[in-house]
Amino acid sequence: MRSRRSAFLAGTGTAVVLVAAVLAAVWVGAVPLPPGAVVATLLDRAVAPLGIDVPGALEGTRGAVLVELRLPRVVLAVLVGAGLAVSGAAYQGVFRNPLADPYLLGAAAGAGLGATLVIAYAPGQQIGPVGVVPLAAFVGALVGVGCALALGHAAGGSQSASLLLAGIAVAAFLAAAQTLVQQQNTDDLREIYGWLLGHLGGAQWSDVGLVLPYLGVAVGTLLLCARPLDVLAVGDDEARSLGVHPGRLRLLVVVAASLATASAVAVSGLIGFVGLVVPHIVRRLVGAANARVLPVSLLAGGAFLVLADLLARTVLSPAELPLGVVTAFVGAPFFAGLLWAGARRR
Amino acid sequence: MGGGAAAVSGRGPVDPRGGARVEVVGLDAGYGRRPVLSAVRLTVEPGGWLGVIGPNGSGKSTLLRSVLGLHPHAGQVRIDGLPLAGMPRRDRARLLAYAPQLPVLPDGVSTRDYVLLGRTPHRPLLAAPRRVDREVVADVMGRLELDGLADRAVVTLSGGEQQRAVLARALAQQPRVLLLDEPTAALDLGHAQQVLDLLDRLRRQDGLTVLSTLHDLTLAGQYADHLTLLAEGRVVAEGSPEQVLTAAVLAEHYGARARIVPGPHGPAVLPVRGA
Numbered sequence: 001m002r003s004r005r006s007a008f009l010a011g012t013g014t015a016v017v018l019v020a021a022v023l024a025a026v027w028v029g030a031v032p033l034p035p036g037a038v039v040a041t042l043l044d045r046a047v048a049p050l051g052i053d054v055p056g057a058l059e060g061t062r063g064a065v066l067v068e069l070r071l072p073r074v075v076l077a078v079l080v081g082a083g084l085a086v087s088g089a090a091y092q093g094v095f096r097n098p099l100a101d102p103y104l105l106g107a108a109a110g111a112g113l114g115a116t117l118v119i120a121y122a123p124g125q126q127i128g129p130v131g132v133v134p135l136a137a138f139v140g141a142l143v144g145v146g147c148a149l150a151l152g153h154a155a156g157g158s159q160s161a162s163l164l165l166a167g168i169a170v171a172a173f174l175a176a177a178q179t180l181v182q183q184q185n186t187d188d189l190r191e192i193y194g195w196l197l198g199h200l201g202g203a204q205w206s207d208v209g210l211v212l213p214y215l216g217v218a219v220g221t222l223l224l225c226a227r228p229l230d231v232l233a234v235g236d237d238e239a240r241s242l243g244v245h246p247g248r249l250r251l252l253v254v255v256a257a258s259l260a261t262a263s264a265v266a267v268s269g270l271i272g273f274v275g276l277v278v279p280h281i282v283r284r285l286v287g288a289a290n291a292r293v294l295p296v297s298l299l300a301g302g303a304f305l306v307l308a309d310l311l312a313r314t315v316l317s318p319a320e321l322p323l324g325v326v327t328a329f330v331g332a333p334f335f336a337g338l339l340w341a342g343a344r345r346r
Numbered sequence: 347m348g349g350g351a352a353a354v355s356g357r358g359p360v361d362p363r364g365g366a367r368v369e370v371v372g373l374d375a376g377y378g379r380r381p382v383l384s385a386v387r388l389t390v391e392p393g394g395w396l397g398v399i400g401p402n403g404s405g406k407s408t409l410l411r412s413v414l415g416l417h418p419h420a421g422q423v424r425i426d427g428l429p430l431a432g433m434p435r436r437d438r439a440r441l442l443a444y445a446p447q448l449p450v451l452p453d454g455v456s457t458r459d460y461v462l463l464g465r466t467p468h469r470p471l472l473a474a475p476r477r478v479d480r481e482v483v484a485d486v487m488g489r490l491e492l493d494g495l496a497d498r499a500v501v502t503l504s505g506g507e508q509q510r511a512v513l514a515r516a517l518a519q520q521p522r523v524l525l526l527d528e529p530t531a532a533l534d535l536g537h538a539q540q541v542l543d544l545l546d547r548l549r550r551q552d553g554l555t556v557l558s559t560l561h562d563l564t565l566a567g568q569y570a571d572h573l574t575l576l577a578e579g580r581v582v583a584e585g586s587p588e589q590v591l592t593a594a595v596l597a598e599h600y601g602a603r604a605r606i607v608p609g610p611h612g613p614a615v616l617p618v619r620g621a
Contacts, residue, residue: 096450224472230459231466235450237416242519243439243467288454291474 010285018303078302085301087257088275102261102275105167109174110144111137120185134266141262198271198324218260226290365555366522373421397570406559439467443521464518506537526558
């Protein structure tokens with residue numbers, strides 16, 4: 001068991017890693033942007049309205065690369081990674097199942113279908129500054145989870161087993177529909193796969209603006225639910241005997257986690273492994289109490305995805321690897337090693 | 347145990363002292379269309395210990411879960427005259443604590459944090475545990491001799507230790523009635539006696555009311571002060587252990603051959619092989 005002190009250290013350490021990861025990801029690229037110059041530039045932009053010049057600030061193209069290309073991408077990686085990891089931790093808590101991840105209830109399959117439909121039948125559409133693909137993915141994810149909730153409710157009230165089974169049925173159906181559309185439109189395969197496998201290339205501030213409100217509300221709700229989630233760990237009967245409504249709590253957490261997932265998926269595609277693995281790693285560091293697991297997962301998920309995206313765009317530079325491939329390729333062996341080390345320690 | 351009693355007297359203002367009277371009247375319950383309990387009636391006096399006995403499938407656990415409001419039922423359950431139906435769940439959880447037959451023990455959670463869950467109905471749901479919560483937990487763990495195990499993961503404790511941890515969680519709830527479903531089912535004889543002795547001591551100190559199912563008839567006869575025998579969902583015998591545990595009753599409702607051995611703390615039931 002972890003003491004409060006060691007949990008605090010783990011949380012602080014994770015925050016430091018996140019900051020380091022962000023600085024590294026801003027630094028490394030075709031145009032290197034050293035942290036000192038980056039900080040100077042940000043300061044310079046912040047105080048520019050006051051008419052103050054900060055020495056060492058990046059000018060011209062390098063300044064544009066920082067502000068218009070690299071920063072939005074890194075910020076988006078932090079948001080998406082944080083959202084997926086917190087959702088995964090919440091899903092695992094609410095279903096009392098270590099294998100739960102944010103895509104469990106049809107969010108991934110729904111988003112996939114939505115994005116595929118738009119890519120195949122309405123390519124290149126925009127609504128204002130926002131592409132239709134992210135909107136379709138967002139709506140698809142929520143529709144998928146909504147169907148799973150409705151079906152699960154019809155099948156067995158608020159029980160987690162019926163909800164899980166409903167999610168599996170909905171996900172299978174939507175995935176089949178997505179495959180069908182995809183096979184009918186083989187010309188678009190490349191673009192569809194590019195979306196499905198996850199990406200942060202071309203990230204803009206408008207993407208950040210698109211997800212931030214939803215993600216903020218959803219993640220805030222999940223963090224508030226952290227302590228009640230601990231009560232759910234003793235099973236529905238005992239939770240009820242302790243004065244908690246397991247059904248209501250589960251619904252609230254699932255809706256919030258799905259909203260976070262849908263916003264993340266909308267701007268990044270299907271990035272696997274973050275929501276599954278990051279909470280596990282965090283539990284090893286801080287114990288099982290959700291009041292620690294959720295906030296530290298937030299930091300760790302952000303750091304993990306920033307680093308994964310850094311790899312994705314540098315390993316085969318100037319080509320980019322699909323981000324979802326990198327998270328699994330790096331995450332899976334890391335996780336296996338962790339399991340192995342844990343088994344040896346026992 | 348003086349320190350324990352002193353800490354108990356420091357209960358919060360919401361918490362009335364001592365055990366409550368439990369009344370169940372005309373309780374019907376079932377699974378789907380299959381009736382499991384019909385017209386069950388029982389009373390437990392404040393500070394009393396009612397043992398619910400009966401053959402497998404007679405509805406003992408369903409009765410307990412119905413009293414707790416965990417199973418849909420018709421009929422009345424009253425605590426000190428107050429009907430439980432319609433009572434907010436948190437208020438109910440301050441009156442009744444429940445230890446199921448197979449408690450779900452969360453993975454990776456320390457014994458202290460597990461016991462702390464018992465404070466849920468007393469503290470703001472979203473906030474961190476307050477000092478009073480930690481004090482009650484420390485007090486309860488001291489009384490149940492769990493201090494040394496506080497930082498161990500609750501899933502790694504032995505069966506007897508786990509049963510004490512579950513009891514501690516229930517007591518941290520500061521209930522007025524303890525409902526225990528087969529508190530000794532997973533324990534060997536020695537540990538079973540330890541747990542029941544402990545319960546008896548706790549209920550005498552705090553005046554707690556205990557309603558428990560017990561499948562071991564000798565233990566039921568030795569520890570409970572009243573017994574209710576359920577058979578096929580109906581109360582077929584009730585009264586003191588001496589009145590309920592008779593060879594004739596056991597033959598009729600359990601199909602068992604047994605000799606009753608009277609003792610100072612109640613009758614013991616001795617199974618006897620037939621001819």
